[in-house]
Amino acid sequence: MSNQYVDDDRFDGLYLNVAQQTRGIEPLLDTVFSFLRRKTDFFEGPDGDSAQALQKVQDVFSKHAQLVQKAKGGSKSSSKSTKKEPAKPKKAAKKIEEPVVEMGTDGGFDVSSSSSAAAPSPVLSKKTDQSTAVSSENIEPQKQSPPPSSSAEASSDAKDEAPVTSEDENKSDSKPPPPLGNGGTVPGKYVWTQTLAEVTVTIPVPDGTRGRDLNVVIGKNHLKVGLKGQSEMIVNDPLTKTVIMDDSFWTVEDGNRCVIQLQKLNDHEWWSTVCKGHAEVDVTTIQPESSTLGDLDGETRQTVEKMMY
Numbered sequence: 241m242s243n244q245y246v247d248d249d250r251f252d253g254l255y256l257n258v259a260q261q262t263r264g265i266e267p268l269l270d271t272v273f274s275f276l277r278r279k280t281d282f283f284e285g286p287d288g289d290s291a292q293a294l295q296k297v298q299d300v301f302s303k304h305a306q307l308v309q310k311a312k313g314g315s316k317s318s319s320k321s322t323k324k325e326p327a328k329p330k331k332a333a334k335k336i337e338e339p340v341v342e343m344g345t346d347g348g349f350d351v352s353s354s355s356s357a358a359a360p361s362p363v364l365s366k367k368t369d370q371s372t373a374v375s376s377e378n379i380e381p382q383k384q385s386p387p388p389s390s391s392a393e394a395s396s397d398a399k400d401e402a403p404v405t406s407e408d409e410n411k412s413d414s415k416p417p418p419p420l421g422n423g424g425t426v427p428g429k430y431v432w433t434q435t436l437a438e439v440t441v442t443i444p445v446p447d448g449t450r451g452r453d454l455n456v457v458i459g460k461n462h463l464k465v466g467l468k469g470q471s472e473m474i475v476n477d478p479l480t481k482t483v484i485m486d487d488s489f490w491t492v493e494d495g496n497r498c499v500i501q502l503q504k505l506n507d508h509e510w511w512s513t514v515c516k517g518h519a520e521v522d523v524t525t526i527q528p529e530s531s532t533l534g535d536l537d538g539e540t541r542q543t544v545e546k547m548m549y
Contacts, residue, residue, distance in 0.1 A: 246303070246304075246307065255268075258271060417525065418525045418526055418527045419521045419522075419525065419526065420433075421433030421434070422434050422435070422510065422521075422526045422527070422528075423439075423440075423521065424513070424519055424520070424521045425519070426514075426518045426519055427519075429443065429474060429475060429518075430442060430443040430444075430474075430475065430514075432514050434510065434511055436504070436507050436508060436509075436510070436528065437503070437504060437507045438501055438502060438503050438504060439483075439501075439502040439504065439511060439514060440499065440500070440501055440502075441463075441499070441500040441502065441514055442497055442498070442499050442500075443465055443474055443475070443497060443498040443499075443500070444496065444497050445467070445492070445496060445497060445498050446467075446496070447495060447496050448495050448496075449467075449492060449495055449496065449498075450492060450495070451491070451492050452468075453467060453468055454466070454467060454468065454492065454498060455467070455468050455473075456490045456498065456500070458483070458485060458488045458489075458490065458500065458502070459479075459485065460482055460483065460485055461478055461479050461482055461483075462477070462478050462479060463475055463476075463477065463478075463479055463500070463502075463514070463515060464476045465498065465500070475515065477515035477516060477517060477518065478515060478516050479502075479514065479515055479516070480511055480512065480513050480514060480515060480516050481504065481505070481506065481509075481511055482504075482505040482506070483502045483503055483504060483505060484503040484504070484505055487503035488500070488501060488502045488503045489501055502514075510523040510526050511523075
């Protein structure tokens with residue numbers, strides 16, 4: 241069953257991004273096994289024995305090592321066939337342009353290989369210019385100087401492009417810190433936090449406030465909060481997502497704050513804001529709470545177990 245993922249390239253973009261940030265084979269593997277350790281019971285196994293997990297890792301490693309050996313054997317046979325047919329090397333050269341992350345002798349990744357793949361073009365232009373210069377010696381000796389200058393300009397342009405690429409990579413790597421409590425603050429109104437299942441909204445109210453002094457209405461797609469006797473509401477806006485009304489509630493704590501618990505209808509997504517039009521947070525920086533395989537629902541757990549064992 242797992243063989244269908246042996247040559248699956250759908251996750252190449254994800255792993256190239258991880259390889260670019262970890263810059264080493266051991267840190268890359270650490271991210272994989274860290275996920276299995278923190279989010280699953282892979283190392284314990286169904287019987288609490290880690291030997292089965294170790295055997296599974298060895299089996300997968302051996303499987304891909306055999307594929308590498310087969311690929312090397314195929315490359316040797318293909319090189320022999322190219323000698324008999326000299327017209328095909330040009331087509332093969334075009335396929336080499338696909339970017340590949342290479343591992344250095346120190347165990348680190350050469351993440352600049354994609355940018356260096358464009359470097360051979362100035363070298364080829366030099367060879368072309370030199371051959372042009374040699375062929376033109378007998379015809380026009382005074383026109384030998386222009387080709388080297390054009391190749392020098394091409395090489396200088398290639399050098400100028402390299403720093404721009406590295407700066408862009410540094411900008412993409414820098415991300416803002418995760419929001420506190422995976423939520424945010426709407427100045428003058430409330431502070432909110434969230435988990436995948438619920439959203440907690442804390443609204444400051446005057447000291448000594450009791451439940452009967454508040455007008456709180458939790459709708460399926462709307463939230464209304466205010467003090468009785470005051471025309472201006474604290475919150476009176478549509479919710480950004482749908483909530484379960486029967487499981488949502490509110491209380492007054494310490495007589496100075498109203499705490500509202502909103503139960504999400506979809507408990508597999510993060511909210512960027514509580515109400516539409518209010519300040520938003522970047523959900524891509526949210527750090528989910530730790531969980532185990534037992535926290536997953538039955539269908540998802542069976543899928544994960546099939547992947548591991």
